[in-house]
Amino acid sequence: MDVLGHYDHGDTIASHETAPRFERQGTVALVGAGPGDPDLLTVKAQRLIDAADVVLYDELVSDAILALLPAAAERIPVGKLKGRHRRTQDEINQALVDHARRGRRVVRLKGGDPSLFARAGEELDFLRRHGYEPAIVPGITAALGCAAAIGMPLTDRRSSSSVTIVTGQAREGEPAIDWRRHAGQRRTLVVYMGRDNAAAIVDGLVAGGQDARTPVAVIANGTREDQRVATGTLAELPALAQRHDERAPALIVIGDVVRLSTAWAPAEPAWTAAW
Ligand SMILES: C[S@@+](CC[C@H](N)C(=O)[O-])C[C@H]1O[C@@H](n2cnc3c(N)ncnc32)[C@H](O)[C@@H]1O
Structure with a gap:
């Protein structure tokens, strides 16, 4: 079995956890770090992090999680900061393969869940083309972490029977x-x-028939010690969105479930809120 040609899912995943069977060629795992609270890291994520030789991490990975990285592991920040790319995606892809080829246990640590808005697909494509089948370790995505952090379910049989998770940014060159x-x-x-x-978002939703009084929450730094939440109506969303530090990751939740959150501060007492 040659170094680049190794392509066995089960064995690759097992080797990451139990070393050193494929040590020579290294392993790669795409690991979800969750939204920031270190207690929300999964046991499997923690286990792979503890065994890592090198960790390439996003800017979304919180300081509290970074503090858990083993001292012996090399840490490589690869965050793509707003308007300023520290590493291009191509460079990140190549770095994953290069480190693995040196026989290292590589953890690609991503904020939230690696499969949601995290370019995991491009990394998987590249890694597979180079003979690596990475383990994917799910993390708690921002939607779930933030909802829990403000005491809110995302569905409620009285007011919401589905959840749509969507990016607020179109890809460059694509229509709005x-x-x-x-x-x-x-x-x-x-x-x-x-x-x-x-x-x-407000203009489009209202044009599509959404009530401008629909409750919304904007959660910045969700689950972290510096979490901030602003709630109000859909019409107020642009103003609510401005209330937080623009560098903080922020999530927008739109729907009646926001009334159930601990952050909901309606003008009228909660028990009169109309469902
Ligand atoms: C590139 S996406 C990555 C999403 C991530 N993979 C996940 O599953 O949560 C970055 C966006 O996720 C949201 N986000 C991530 N962590 C967050 C947090 N702790 N609080 C609020 N929003 C967060 C923000 O909307 C941020 O702009």
Whole structure:
């Protein structure tokens, strides 16, 4: 079995955890770090992190999680900061393969869940083309972490029977998102990376028939010690979105479930809130 040709799912995953069977050629794992609270790291993520020789991490990975990295592991920040790319995706892909080829246990640590808005597909493509089948370790995505952190379910049989998770940013060169098609009653809309497009989101949803009084929450630094939450109506979203530090990751939740959150501060007492 040659170094680049090794391509066995089960064995590769096992080797990451139990070393040193394939030590010579290394292993790669795409690991979800969750939204920031270190207690939300999965046991498997912690186990792979503890065994890692090198960790390439996003800017979304919180300081509290970084503090858990083993002292012996090499740490490589590869965050793509807003407007300023520290590493291109191509460079990250290549670095994963290069480190693995040196026989290292490589952890690619991503904020939240690695399969949601985290470019895991491109990394998987590249790694597979180079003979690596990475383990994927799910993490708690921002939507779930933030909802729990403000005491809110994402569905509620009285007011919401589905959740839509959507990015607030269209890809460069692609048409703007048509928010009208995301309008709807009895559902929850969760928008990642939407803060800069808050006005367009409101305009589109209202044009699509969404009530401008629909409750919304903007959660910044969700689950972290510096978590901030602003709640109000859909019409107020652009102003709510401005309340937080623009560098903090922020999530927008739109729907009646927001009334159930501990952060909901309606003008009228909660028991009169209309479902
Ligand atoms: C590139 S996406 C990555 C999503 C991540 N893979 C996940 O599953 O949560 C980055 C966006 O996720 C959201 N996000 C991630 N962590 C967050 C947190 N702790 N609080 C609020 N929003 C967060 C924000 O909308 C942020 O702009």
